Amino acid sequence: MNETIQQIQNHRSIRKFKNEEITQKQIDEIIQSAQSASTSSYYQAYSIIGITDPELKKALRDVSGQQYVENNGHLFVFCADLNRIYNSQPKEIQEEMVVNLENTEFFMMSTVDASLAAQNAALASEAMGLGICYLGSLRNNINKVNELLDLPKYVIPIFGMAIGVPDESPEKKPRLPIDTIYHENKYQLNQPGIEKFDQTTVEYYQSRSTNQKVERWSEQVGKKLRKPMRMDVTDFVKSKNLNVR
Amino acid sequence: MNETIQQIQNHRSIRKFKNEEITQKQIDEIIQSAQSASTSSYYQAYSIIGITDPELKKALRDVSGQQYVENNGHLFVFCADLNRIYNSQPKEIQEEMVVNLENTEFFMMSTVDASLAAQNAALASEAMGLGICYLGSLRNNINKVNELLDLPKYVIPIFGMAIGVPDESPEKKPRLPIDTIYHENKYQLNQPGIEKFDQTTVEYYQSRSTNQKVERWSEQVGKKLRKPMRMDVTDFVKSKNLNVR
Numbered sequence: 001m002n003e004t005i006q007q008i009q010n011h012r013s014i015r016k017f018k019n020e021e022i023t024q025k026q027i028d029e030i031i032q033s034a035q036s037a038s039t040s041s042y043y044q045a046y047s048i049i050g051i052t053d054p055e056l057k058k059a060l061r062d063v064s065g066q067q068y069v070e071n072n073g074h075l076f077v078f079c080a081d082l083n084r085i086y087n088s089q090p091k092e093i094q095e096e097m098v099v100n101l102e103n104t105e106f107f108m109m110s111t112v113d114a115s116l117a118a119q120n121a122a123l124a125s126e127a128m129g130l131g132i133c134y135l136g137s138l139r140n141n142i143n144k145v146n147e148l149l150d151l152p153k154y155v156i157p158i159f160g161m162a163i164g165v166p167d168e169s170p171e172k173k174p175r176l177p178i179d180t181i182y183h184e185n186k187y188q189l190n191q192p193g194i195e196k197f198d199q200t201t202v203e204y205y206q207s208r209s210t211n212q213k214v215e216r217w218s219e220q221v222g223k224k225l226r227k228p229m230r231m232d233v234t235d236f237v238k239s240k241n242l243n244v245r
Numbered sequence: 246m247n248e249t250i251q252q253i254q255n256h257r258s259i260r261k262f263k264n265e266e267i268t269q270k271q272i273d274e275i276i277q278s279a280q281s282a283s284t285s286s287y288y289q290a291y292s293i294i295g296i297t298d299p300e301l302k303k304a305l306r307d308v309s310g311q312q313y314v315e316n317n318g319h320l321f322v323f324c325a326d327l328n329r330i331y332n333s334q335p336k337e338i339q340e341e342m343v344v345n346l347e348n349t350e351f352f353m354m355s356t357v358d359a360s361l362a363a364q365n366a367a368l369a370s371e372a373m374g375l376g377i378c379y380l381g382s383l384r385n386n387i388n389k390v391n392e393l394l395d396l397p398k399y400v401i402p403i404f405g406m407a408i409g410v411p412d413e414s415p416e417k418k419p420r421l422p423i424d425t426i427y428h429e430n431k432y433q434l435n436q437p438g439i440e441k442f443d444q445t446t447v448e449y450y451q452s453r454s455t456n457q458k459v460e461r462w463s464e465q466v467g468k469k470l471r472k473p474m475r476m477d478v479t480d481f482v483k484s485k486n487l488n489v490r
Contacts, residue, residue, distance in 0.1 A: 004249045004372035008278045008365050031427045033253045035420040037364060038379045043466055044421050053430045079432075084425070085470065088439050088463040097470035104488060105384065105478035111353055112381075112403065115360035119282060120253050123368060127249035134283045136357075139350065150431040158357065175280040176289050180329070182276045185298045186395040187324070194333050218333040221288060225330065225342035233350035234490060243349060243488070245479060 007126055012172050014131025015068045017164030022073035026128055030076075030163070033124030034117035045082055045106075046114035048121075049149055051075040056148060060160065063144050064137035073130065073164025077138065077145070078118045080110035082242070083154040099245065101154060107243040114158045125163045135160030142236045153241045171208045174200050176217075194218060252371055257417050259376025260313045262409030267318035271373055275321075275408070278369030279362035290327055290351075291359035293366075294394055296320040301393060305405065308389050309382035318375065318409025322383065322390070323363045325355035327487070328399035344490065346399060352488040359403045370408045380405030387481045398486045416453045419445045421462075439463060 027050065034048060051057045051074075060077075061070035069075065082101045086094055100106055122132045138145050138160045145157045175181075177193035198216035205213045237243045272295065279293060296302050296319075305322075306315035314320065327346045331339055345351055367377045383390050383405045390402045420426075422438035443461035450458045482488045 002372045004252055005274055005278060005369050007249055008369055008372075009281045011281045011283070013283055028423070029250055031423055033250060035423070035426055036254045036256045038256070038258055038367070038377075040379075040381045041466070041469060042418070042462070044426065047426055047428060047432065049428050049430065049432065051430060056430055083434075084436060084439070085466050087434070087436070089467045089470075093467045093471055097467070099473050099476075100470050103476065103479050104482050105475040108356055108403070108478070108482075109381065111356050112360045115357045116364045116379075119361045119364035120368075122283070123365075124250050124253055127247045127253075132283075134285075134361075136285045136354065152432060152434055155432060158353070173287070178273070178276055178280070181280055181289065181292055183292060183294050185294065185296060185301055187292065187294065187397060187400060189328075189332070189397055191329060191332070194329070217287070221286070221330050222334045222338045222342070224286060225334075225345050226338055228344050230350040231344075231348065233353070234348050237349050237353075 008123065010172070011126065012170050013133040014166045014168060015133055016168040017068060017072040017131065017162070018167045019071070020073055020165045022130065022163060026130070027074065029128065030121045030124050034121040037116040037120045039113050039116070040109045043085060043109070043113065045080065045085065045110040046117050047079045047081040047084070047155065048117070049077040049079065051077065059148055060138065060145065063141045064135055064160070065140065066137060068133065068162055069135060069160065072162040076121070076161045076163065077149060077157050078114045078159055078161065079151065079155050079157050080107070080114045081155045082106060082110050083152050086154055102241055103245040104243050107237065111158055118159070118161060121161065130163050131166035133162045135162060139230050139233060142230070142233055146236065156237060156240050156242060174204050253368065255417065256371065257415050258378040259411045259413060260378050261413040262313060262317040262376065262407070263412045264316070265318055265410045267375065267408060271375070272319065274373065275366045275369050279366040282361040282365045284358050284361070285354045288330060288354070288358065290325060290330065290355035291362055292324045292326040292329070292400065293362070294322040294324065296322065304393050305383065305390065308386045309380055309405070310385065311382060313378065313407055314380060314405065317407040321366070321406045321408065322394060323359045323403050323406065324396065324400050325352070325359045325403055326400045327351060327355050328397050331399055347486055348490040349488050352482065356403055363404070363406060366406065375408050376411035378407045380407060384475050384478060387475070387478055391481070396485070401482060401485050401487060419449050
């Protein structure tokens with residue numbers, strides 16, 4: 001198999017890093033790779049914030065609740081950013097474009113732009129032998145992250161990414177059967193693969209080397225989703241003038 | 246430079262394909278690569294719909310308004326999907342989880358999940374020598390796409406992706422200067438790189454082999470954003486019970 005595909009399919013999240021910074025050259029490759037992703041209508045509607053200040057890193061660790069957010073080679077925060085476009089325009093065009101910038105389509109589009117860039121950053125990092133972990137956990141207190149990074153209107157943090165030299169080698173986590181994720185021509189409501197996958201996750205959680213448990217996938221996600229989570233995100237996004245129309 | 250990074254940084258969108266289908270083995274590699282991406286809390290909150298029916302492909306081409314949406318090796322539609330999770334639960338848990346599924350956080354999260362999977366699909370395709378183009382243009386009539394693919398509640402099409410054997414070799418499109426996209430510790434409102442980039446795009450558009458024009462980046466995005474676009478997306482997303490809380 002092709003080396004790139006092998007690497008893509010060999011992904012696992014790394015949550016324990018060696019105490020080594022990554023180099024400026026590595027950071028440059030990561031950002032240049034992120035920027036090489038497709039971007040909707042050439043908008044490039046995202047920004048990436050690299051955290052070099054130890055106090056700030058600690059504060060973001062507190063938001064995420066996870067130690068490795070502090071102890072890694074480098075911490076990045078990926079933001080959807082429609083402010084750059086807005087700021088680049090004369091006042092009369094700014095006024096006209098607000099009808100677009102503030103609706104759900106542009107909130108969605110900028111979230112996609114940031115995500116495509118991030119996945120390129122992730123794969124470029126892994127190609128250099130580094131490990132990564134996405135940090136949706138920064139949305140545990142999205143207002144705090146916003147404040148820490150001094151984000152203007154039209155900019156919201158989507159997730160963080162911890163990147164560094166791996167100090168663990170976890171098992172690859174199984175995925176839903178292909179016929180559950182991939183449908184032909186029409187959406188298939190009936191997905192018998194889920195039952196099979198529940199059994200797969202039970203076997204995975206029992207056989208893995210750390211944190212063994214007995215849990216079916218559907219049970220796990222159900223348990224998690226019964227509790228209201230991150231209920232402040234809706235109002236936060238609106239407070240940044242996004243998703244309000 | 247590492248082969249994978251070289252490939253990532255060498256990306257260009259392909260909009261003209263040879264009249265060759267891609268193989269089932271290639272489709273399997275693409276989907277398996279998509280599934281290998283990180284996924285928020287193991288939710289795997291997306292589905293991919295492969296279009297094999299020529300009539301359906303033609304109908305989606307009509308939505309996008311672009312010929313190559315019909316003439317390519319294979320057409321995929323990436324959907325944010327919270328229906329699978331909902332469907333996998335007993336009734337009493339379904340009722341409890343709605344408070345999460347229907348808020349902005351989960352709309353954002355599932356959009357990210359679909360996007361990370363898609364970027365893996367894109368890079369896996371390019372690693373096999375195929376070309377790709379993202380099709381945000383399917384959101385030109387998102388209600389029509391929804392109807393054509395028979396999507397249930399909690400499932401929305403985010404974008405399409407045309408994949409096939411390239412029949413063109415376009416120039417690489419320049420990107421914003423790194424100090425515009427990448428900030429340290431705080432968001433930088435002042436981004437002098439934009440002016441430089443405006444000059445870069447003028448030179449790029451004048452020197453490229455097809456469709457030459459004189460246009461600055463800020464002028465181009467400003468022109469585009471003055472006209473209200475895809476104003477039905479907000480209500481469409483809500484009609485699928487997403488982003489309503």
